[in-house]
Amino acid sequence: MNTMPAVSGQDPSVTGYALLGLFSLREEMSGYELKQLADRTLKFFWTAPAMSHVYSELKQLAKAGLVEETVIQTGARRRRRYRLSASGRSALEGWLSFGEVGFPGLKHEVVLRLFLGAVSGPARPRGILEGYKHQLERRIAELRGIRDGLGEAPHYRYAAIVADWGMRYYREELESVADANERLGGP
Amino acid sequence: MNTMPAVSGQDPSVTGYALLGLFSLREEMSGYELKQLADRTLKFFWTAPAMSHVYSELKQLAKAGLVEETVIQTGARRRRRYRLSASGRSALEGWLSFGEVGFPGLKHEVVLRLFLGAVSGPARPRGILEGYKHQLERRIAELRGIRDGLGEAPHYRYAAIVADWGMRYYREELESVADANERLGGP
DNA sequence: TGTAGCATGTAAGCCGTTACATGATTGA
DNA sequence: TCAATCATGTAACGGCTTACATGCTACA
Structure with a gap:
């Protein structure tokens, strides 16, 4: 028998899991706040989803029972706030521990144009x-500002490793x- | 009045232009050959399109008049070969000289999982x-093999710069x- | 009171993938 | 002749973006 609550919808995409993961940094967020957080974290290693995509992703995650939705009516517009649900957390843990991780995907228009x-x-x-340049x-x-804010606190251990990874990458670029x-005979 | 030949369809996507650009390396190709070439060039700085996508992209480029299509009937199956058309070349040149180039997009699952x-x-x-690793x-x-094949011939000047860019990137990664x-206390 | 920025969504549609179907060719 | 690999596509669908519509809030 199945002891899990019934949920509907597909498995989240990687972006879905990434957003889900952000709830491990901040317990409760609106779509707007989630987008802001993504722009200070995800953005540096995963293409930041458009605002509208964040909203639709949250809708799907809620439908799948992976986040809990609280609706607040204020005048003519309803606002929603989200938090990770228990099954959301275990889905995230499951996804993190499972399987193969693909080679990073790059879409580098600068190099493409250089190539041509x-x-x-x-x-x-x-x-x-x-x-x-x-x-x-x-x-x-931008990243240095964020990195400096993290300091060496163990709480931000992983974030700091990732921020340093990003800095090294940008310096290499x-x-x-140069x-x-x-080699192009430039200045 | 319009002196350009009438063509239909939308502007190509960046991937469309990238594939178009590969015809500057090799005059005539089938879809299969184009995919092979993409896997030895594009792949290192632009997500390589799936085989089926190469075929559908070529179909669109042909419809837009940017590549010329030659159909060869062999038994029960028709084969197609393509080459850049005059308007394809000028479209490519126009695209290359035009406008802003966005910041590279990255989808790095490894770093995402590290972050979490x-x-x-x-x-x-x-x-x-x-x-x-x-x-x-x-x-x-793989890239070193390709890079060594390029040598220092001026003909492969840009390709060599790009290959070295790629090598530097992978070394940084x-x-x-490491x-x-x-920092994870690993081996 | 009006406008700029904060905030929340919907709709349309392209980009690109996976799954599937099928034919041709080569060598064991 | 069988299997592997080369080769060509179609169909269905998901992911994600842009464009659009709208409301709310602070402040000049």
């Missing part, structure tokens, strides 16, 4: 590289930009 | 990191794996 440099001529990649510097500053610029 | 290490406990990330080593060997393992 023979078609566009070298001026275009140089400009793109320049723009990418600025974006990277902004990202690095900066190096690759190397490519040099 | 507090939920799973440290043993699981350690195992995942170990597996990732092996995958990275295989990738590096290996460093991050750092994370250390």
Whole structure:
């Protein structure tokens, strides 16, 4: 016999589990708050879902019983707040301990355009590289701010490892930009 | 008045343009060959499209007049071969010279699971990191083979820059794996 | 009182995948 | 001749985005 509560819907996507996982950092959130948290965490290693996608993902997670939904009526609009349910936590733990993990997926338009440099001529990649460099510097500053806020507290142990991973990655990208610029005969 | 030939369909997606770009490396290809080429080039900086997606993308590109299609009937099955058309080349050039290039998108399940290490406990990330290390080593060997085949010929100038970018990235990932393992108290 | 930003959603539709079906070719 | 691999697609569907619609709140 089945002692689990009946739930409906499919297995969550990886993004679904990722969002579920964020509830381990903060017990209760609205969709908006979850999106904000995703933009300070997930974003650095997993494409941040659009606002509207966060809402629809939460709807599905609620339908599957993995998060508990509290509806608050305020005037003409209802607000919802969510927290991880017991079965949500065990689903998350199960997902984390299960199976193979795929190789990271990358969609790197900068490198794509560099790769096609023979078609566009070298001026275009140089400009793109320049723009990418600025974006990277902004990202690095953003991530450094977050990383500094974590400190060395054991509570943020994993987050700190991940933040340092991200910093190392962005620094490597900066190096690759410099190397490519040099080889393109750039400044 | 419009001097361009009439074509139908939407603007290609980035993946569409990426595939179009591969015809600058090899004049004429079947869908199968295009997929093989993508797996030796694109794959390292842009998620490689599934075989079936390559076929449907080619169909769309042909419909839009960006590639020319030659149909060959052999027995009960027709084969198709493709080459870049004149308007395909100018569409590619236009796309390459146009506009803003977004920040690279990453879907890194390894880091995601590391990030959630507090939920799973440290043993699981350690195992995942170990597996990732092996995958990275295989990738590096694969890319090194390709890179060595390029040599220093000016013809492969851009490809060589991109291959070296990839190698640098994978080496950095290996460093991050080692750092994370250390901090997890691992071997 | 009006406007900018906070907040919550729905609808349409593309992008891309997996599963499936099937044919052709090569070598054991 | 059987199996493996090369090769070509179709169908169904999920994931995720953009565009749009709307309400709420603070403050100038």
